[in-house]
Amino acid sequence: QVQLVESGGGLVQAGGSLRLSCAASGGTFSSTAMAWFRQAPGKEREFVAALRWRWGDATYYQDSMKGRFSISGDNAKNTVYLQMNSLNPEDTAVYFCAVKTNRGSCCQNVGDYDYWGQGTQVTVSS
Secondary structure, three states: OOEEEEEOOEEEEOOOOEEEEEEEEOOOOOOOEEEEEEEOOOOOOEEEEEEEHHHOOEEEEOHHHEOOEEEEEEOOOOEEEEEEOOOOHHHOEEEEEEEEOOOOOOOOOHHHOOEEOOOEEEEEEO
């Protein structure tokens, strides 16, 4: 059973930074990509950023987050990080880590991923 554990969320003032971490473990799996999504109250889960191992560690971002967020990770350790800078109240959400083990389409849709973490709350105060 694959388990993902996120950490690093919390309360931060507008303009501040946070770094989220996610570690996947358990079972026998080979991830082809890892990603971050977020979900604000009353809204659908939305794509934040992805790191695709088999494509030269290619990175993908939602347009509104380019330049503020940065994804990185270690394929051998099945870990991924999300550095978030210049946070604003609209970034307040639960942030979820996801792992893709299949070789289907990638990487910006919820359905592309096989395993999910429980989420970590990020709250940005104005």
